[in-house]
Amino acid sequence: MTQSNDLGPEDRKIITLARSARARNGVPEGAAVRDETGRTYVAGTVALESLKLSALQTAVAMAVASGATSLEAAAVVSDAEAASDADRAAVRDLGGAGTPVLLAGPDGELRATVSAG
Numbered sequence: 425m426t427q428s429n430d431l432g433p434e435d436r437k438i439i440t441l442a443r444s445a446r447a448r449n450g451v452p453e454g455a456a457v458r459d460e461t462g463r464t465y466v467a468g469t470v471a472l473e474s475l476k477l478s479a480l481q482t483a484v485a486m487a488v489a490s491g492a493t494s495l496e497a498a499a500v501v502s503d504a505e506a507a508s509d510a511d512r513a514a515v516r517d518l519g520g521a522g523t524p525v526l527l528a529g530p531d532g533e534l535r536a537t538v539s540a541g
Contacts, residue, residue: 431534434458435526438499441466443532445479446501453502455479457515459492480511480525484518495519498540499526507538516540 431439438456441464446454451468455478458464467482477485480500487495498515500507507525515523521541528534 431526434462435497435499435524438464438497439501439526439528439532439534442479442499442501443528443530446530451479453479453500453504455483455498455500457483457487457498457519458496459487460494460496461492462496463487463490463492465490465492478508478511480507481514484514488518492518495523497524497526499528501528501530501532503530506536512538512540 438458441456442454445466445468449468453469456464456466465483465486467479469479470477470482495518507527515525523540525538525540527536
């Protein structure tokens with residue numbers, strides 16, 4: 425596990441953005457991804473009757489819809505203890521197996537860093 429003070433400023437930024445999305449929208453999860461150009465995409469959980477997406481799946485979808493061709497990193501802020509297989513798969517589909525997925529608690533403290541692979 426990586427300590428939050430070991431993170432670079434760009435990784436801290438996506439955790440902060442994910443945390444803000446979670447709080448602002450009152451959803452269980454917030455997520456942010458950074459694409460190959462450094463652009464960020466921020467999202468919360470989508471829970472409609474006809475559509476259910478995790479925050480990270482939504483952020484990846486937003487990146488794809490905006491023309492991103494790869495990801496540098498992803499972050500999710502959640503009460504969960506681990507990034508789900510579905511979330512890691514979405515990141516892997518766009519960023520590749522080595523893309524880091526940062527998991528932080530609601531307080532913004534990094535819990536774990538895992539690869540999308």
